[in-house]
Amino acid sequence: MFRLEARTSTPAWFNLALPLLAIGATLVLCSGLIALAGAGVIEAYGVMFSASLGDSYAITETLVRATPMIFTGLAVAVAFRAKFWNIGAEGQLLAGAVASCAVGAIPMPGPLAMLLMALAGAAAGAAVALIPATLRVKFKVDDVVSSLLLNSVIFYALMALIEGPWKDSFSGYPISPPIEDSANFPVLLEGTRLHLGVVAAFLAAPVIWFLIVRTTLGFRIRVIGENPEAARYGGIHVERVLISTALLSGALAGLAGVGEVGGVHFQVMSDISPGYGYSGIVVAMLARLNPLGVMPAALFLAAVMTGAEAMSRATGVPAFLSEVIQGTALLAMLVALLFTAYRIRRVGAAR
Amino acid sequence: MIVVLEQIFQVGFLAAIIRIATPLAFATLGEMFSERAGVLNLGIEGIMLLSAMTGFTATSLSGSLWLGVLAAVLTGALMGAVHALFTVALGLSQHVCGIGVTLFSSGLAYFLYRLIFGQQSVPPSIKSFETLPIPVLSDIPVLGPAVFNQFSLVYMAMAAVPLAAFVLYRTPWGLSVRMVGENPRAADSAGVGVIATRFQAVILGGALMGLAGAFLSMVQFNAFTFGLVSGRGWVAIALVVFGRWDPWRSAGAALLFAFVDALQLRMQASGLGHIPYEAFLMLPFIFTIVAMAVMSRNAVAPSALLKPFRREER
Numbered sequence: 001m002f003r004l005e006a007r008t009s010t011p012a013w014f015n016l017a018l019p020l021l022a023i024g025a026t027l028v029l030c031s032g033l034i035a036l037a038g039a040g041v042i043e044a045y046g047v048m049f050s051a052s053l054g055d056s057y058a059i060t061e062t063l064v065r066a067t068p069m070i071f072t073g074l075a076v077a078v079a080f081r082a083k084f085w086n087i088g089a090e091g092q093l094l095a096g097a098v099a100s101c102a103v104g105a106i107p108m109p110g111p112l113a114m115l116l117m118a119l120a121g122a123a124a125g126a127a128v129a130l131i132p133a134t135l136r137v138k139f140k141v142d143d144v145v146s147s148l149l150l151n152s153v154i155f156y157a158l159m160a161l162i163e164g165p166w167k168d169s170f171s172g173y174p175i176s177p178p179i180e181d182s183a184n185f186p187v188l189l190e191g192t193r194l195h196l197g198v199v200a201a202f203l204a205a206p207v208i209w210f211l212i213v214r215t216t217l218g219f220r221i222r223v224i225g226e227n228p229e230a231a232r233y234g235g236i237h238v239e240r241v242l243i244s245t246a247l248l249s250g251a252l253a254g255l256a257g258v259g260e261v262g263g264v265h266f267q268v269m270s271d272i273s274p275g276y277g278y279s280g281i282v283v284a285m286l287a288r289l290n291p292l293g294v295m296p297a298a299l300f301l302a303a304v305m306t307g308a309e310a311m312s313r314a315t316g317v318p319a320f321l322s323e324v325i326q327g328t329a330l331l332a333m334l335v336a337l338l339f340t341a342y343r344i345r346r347v348g349a350a351r
Numbered sequence: 352m353i354v355v356l357e358q359i360f361q362v363g364f365l366a367a368i369i370r371i372a373t374p375l376a377f378a379t380l381g382e383m384f385s386e387r388a389g390v391l392n393l394g395i396e397g398i399m400l401l402s403a404m405t406g407f408t409a410t411s412l413s414g415s416l417w418l419g420v421l422a423a424v425l426t427g428a429l430m431g432a433v434h435a436l437f438t439v440a441l442g443l444s445q446h447v448c449g450i451g452v453t454l455f456s457s458g459l460a461y462f463l464y465r466l467i468f469g470q471q472s473v474p475p476s477i478k479s480f481e482t483l484p485i486p487v488l489s490d491i492p493v494l495g496p497a498v499f500n501q502f503s504l505v506y507m508a509m510a511a512v513p514l515a516a517f518v519l520y521r522t523p524w525g526l527s528v529r530m531v532g533e534n535p536r537a538a539d540s541a542g543v544g545v546i547a548t549r550f551q552a553v554i555l556g557g558a559l560m561g562l563a564g565a566f567l568s569m570v571q572f573n574a575f576t577f578g579l580v581s582g583r584g585w586v587a588i589a590l591v592v593f594g595r596w597d598p599w600r601s602a603g604a605a606l607l608f609a610f611v612d613a614l615q616l617r618m619q620a621s622g623l624g625h626i627p628y629e630a631f632l633m634l635p636f637i638f639t640i641v642a643m644a645v646m647s648r649n650a651v652a653p654s655a656l657l658k659p660f661r662r663e664e665r
Contacts, residue, residue, distance in 0.1 A: 145589045160629035
């Protein structure tokens with residue numbers, strides 16, 4: 001007989017083992033779908049791997065794709081630490097993209113433009129995140145639902161812009177005018193799309209880690225998430241910390257949009273984000289809400305997304321497999337997290 | 352104002368309200384059952400999408416509309432069971448599991464649809480249900496043709512509201528659902544199986560979400576399209592709060608939302624010149640957020656909502 005037993009502490013290697021376990025289980029489960037599509041499982045995963053990590057160009061593409069998900073992953077990790085259920089990273093990303101695109105279209109020296117784009121994008125994302133946080137603090141509105149609904153509102157606002165004042169009058173396509181050439185983020189490696197924003201993302205993760213683990217604000221964020229009553233008792237202004245968390249989280253999600261405008265698309269269109277905001281939730285959970293873990297988790301999802309398109313071309317398996325993998329990985333990770341709370345103990349049948 | 356009133360009392364406008372409200376009513380009732388038992392189901396958006404896909408596919412392959420409805424209901428129930436497995440049996444975070452179920456179900460819906468139908472320039476469609484006029488009642492002026500000359504799934508939604516109220520308030524099972532949602536420990540002491548009741552409520556809720564999905568792909572659009580659900584699931588969650596977890600009020604909330612949505616569609620069509628149509632599209636969502644802000648102060652959620660039940664823990 002086996003039985004679950006409560007665990008008092010978890011060994012450190014769990015931080016690595018659990019996500020790997022979840023990812024392994026996900027790939028095994030999803031191989032059923034590959035087989036269903038009539039392709040070889042090993043072949044499909046092989047194409048996926050070589051197209052995303054097989055050579056240096058593929059690796060740079062994966063890094064570029066991981067960048068927005070590092071930012072949204074950090075946004076979600078920070079928010080969930082405080083139990084601020086920000087499911088609105090998608091809308092905050094779009095707001096950041098729109099704001100940075102507006103700023104980037106103004107002629108000015110390149111470095112200044114990039115700085116102002118980042119500030120504008122972060123501010124726009126923070127402003128959007130402020131809405132569900134304020135509604136929760138002032139009106140007790142559930143933050144999950146309001147942040148989800150806001151995603152639709154922001155999306156329609158973006159559409160109104162690119163089908164209205166921003167519409168390309170020459171081609172008639174619903175895309176915004178491009179930002180100034182001088183505002184394009186510099187490419188770091190000739191012949192690739194590896195841009196400055198990628199470096200920014202990999203710098204942001206340790207900064208946010210430091211903020212969460214080593215600063216007073218980080219401590220407060222963790223405490224109001226783990227035990228709001230104790231936080232209040234200890235003299236922490238819970239509502240104020242919640243608002244700060246929302247601003248920080250929204251700003252990070254906004255930066256994801258900045259990177260896509262400044263480094264990848266140089267303009268705004270309706271499909272600028274294929275759900276990077278929602279992927280941020282998967283990334284944050286795989287990372288166990290640890291900002292440093294967000295980097296490898298985002299790289300994994302980016303590799304899956306980049307690889308899925310190549311796999312689809314080579315084997316005919318629909319590229320939507322990458323979305324199934326994301327959902328499955330999230331659920332598998334949740335189950336794997338049970339091992340942090342419980343251990344399986346063998347109980348002798350004979351007494 | 353007069354223009355608005357004239358609009359409202361048009362047959363077409365009333366019928367549009369009813370049609371928009373139908374999937375929302377199913378979805379809202381489904382979410383309500385789940386939440387009354389203490390389980391938030393954020394998987395609703397994906398469950399509706401996957402059910403819409405399986406319903407459409409079953410009809411498309413078999414030619415039978417009711418077989419499609421059955422497939423959608425079974426899909427919804429199955430995904431409800433999956434959500435219950437994670438949140439009730441394993442006691443995992445309801446927020447994150449729900450998002451996981453939505454991501455998984457939407458991904459699977461798109462994947463399977465592409466696998467079965469391939470990439471086609473014109474999406475395949477089915478011959479939808481025909482309207483079923485109810486004798487005598489459908490002859491009432493204005494109201495008759497709008498309300499009583501509808502699809503059978505619409506009548507099912509109308510019947511589902513009193514039925515849900517009856518089940519929740521007047522049957523022993525409904526009492527169990529309310530008990531495990533309010534005070535699972537007391538329910539456990541009284542001999543109610545907390546885990547089993549929650550499973551049943553979430554599965555029933557999923558089946559209702561499946562009906563909502565079936566209506567979308569088999570009546571409203573006659574096809575499965577990407578973005579078919581487009582936030583209706585999230586709206587349903589808000590409507591449950593707005594309707595204070597009560598079947599009648601939730602259905603009323605669905606009707607009110609449908610009214611706003613139908614109104615914005617009319618305003619779009621009437622071409623209020625310079626206002627971009629997206630402004631109308633976002634109107635129902637803003638309306639829902641504002642409505643929640645107004646209602647949430649007085650709203651009392653089931654006490655045990657979001658709280659997993661583990662018997663051995665005190």
